[in-house]
Amino acid sequence: MLLELQNSTTQKVTYSPKEGHPIRLWIKREDLLHPYISGNKYRKLRYNLEEARALGKKTLLTFGGAYSNHIAATAAAGDEFGFKTIGVIRGDELGQDVEKVLKENPTLGFAAKHGMQFKFVDRKSYREKHTPQFIAALKKEFGSFYLVPEGGTNELAVRGCEEILTENDTKFNYICCAIGTGGTISGIINSSKPSQQVLGFPALKGDFLADEIKRYSKSSKSWKLITDYHFGGFAKINADLVHFINDFKTQTGIQLDPIYTGKMLFGILDLYKEGYFTKSDKLCVIHSGGLQGIDGMNVRLIRKNLPTIKYNNA
Numbered sequence: 001m002l003l004e005l006q007n008s009t010t011q012k013v014t015y016s017p018k019e020g021h022p023i024r025l026w027i028k029r030e031d032l033l034h035p036y037i038s039g040n041k042y043r044k045l046r047y048n049l050e051e052a053r054a055l056g057k058k059t060l061l062t063f064g065g066a067y068s069n070h071i072a073a074t075a076a077a078g079d080e081f082g083f084k085t086i087g088v089i090r091g092d093e094l095g096q097d098v099e100k101v102l103k104e105n106p107t108l109g110f111a112a113k114h115g116m117q118f119k120f121v122d123r124k125s126y127r128e129k130h131t132p133q134f135i136a137a138l139k140k141e142f143g144s145f146y147l148v149p150e151g152g153t154n155e156l157a158v159r160g161c162e163e164i165l166t167e168n169d170t171k172f173n174y175i176c177c178a179i180g181t182g183g184t185i186s187g188i189i190n191s192s193k194p195s196q197q198v199l200g201f202p203a204l205k206g207d208f209l210a211d212e213i214k215r216y217s218k219s220s221k222s223w224k225l226i227t228d229y230h231f232g233g234f235a236k237i238n239a240d241l242v243h244f245i246n247d248f249k250t251q252t253g254i255q256l257d258p259i260y261t262g263k264m265l266f267g268i269l270d271l272y273k274e275g276y277f278t279k280s281d282k283l284c285v286i287h288s289g290g291l292q293g294i295d296g297m298n299v300r301l302i303r304k305n306l307p308t309i310k311y312n313n314a
Ligand SMILES: Cc1ncc(COP(=O)(O)O)c(C=O)c1O
Pocket: 039, 040, 069, 070, 151, 153, 178, 179, 180, 181, 182, 183, 184, 185, 257, 260, 261, 288, 289, 290, 291
């Protein structure tokens, strides 16, 4: 396999909130699987890369926003394994001065450095990205390619995410993960045990996720969406979240990202405060990566005169 099967380590941490007792939980460090194909991206791309290679495809084409973790990881994977990569990026305004954008946007700058070619499209066209007409136009423009959906989620990605949990994790009664498109939680649900409940924390508003998860996951399993911790929507954050991410790093040494894992852990600790969990509950919290997005978020936080996330990725 291009990306080998790996088991991530599960780290026990204790966090002391401002009020209340210290909280003990376990963080599954998927973020450490690979420096660039990090977290759930490693799992989602593993079987997709294999399929692309088996089909004899030389190019990977995928979609994403300007700060997408998936865009960065696909560019890195293409570079590492010899695929050309094309990123169809939401926002035609970004195409007006590409050189400036690549300098100012760490995600796109990184992807370009790893050889990704971009096509910037307006938001209306971007919404039509899955239509046969849109795909046919891309084929005409770029020739043959292996298509990886937005966020990397498809059946093969879910299969890869089924490898996140292992037999060592059966001692936990809750498994917690962040949700964007629903692929990661679907894989986790499929490999969870009857004694476990999977809690998913959507990073965005909207009620379409449950259907998406039902489509990919086994119906006999126990799971639930906790929908109160999206902080106003996808990529929206506030000073409280920034302070929490920085404090969590100081206390535990673990860096969280502002879009997925930071919101999820903020939510978990809030639920503890409300008495949702008991002292005997054992929580395994999936760290699904996303740290590449911090620099881009800090640029936006500085523009808004908000506190920034302390992060040193050197
Ligand atoms: C770091 C990180 N965590 C969690 C998720 C959510 O994964 P999914 O889109 O499979 O729900 C994403 C998005 O893919 C992500 O980039």
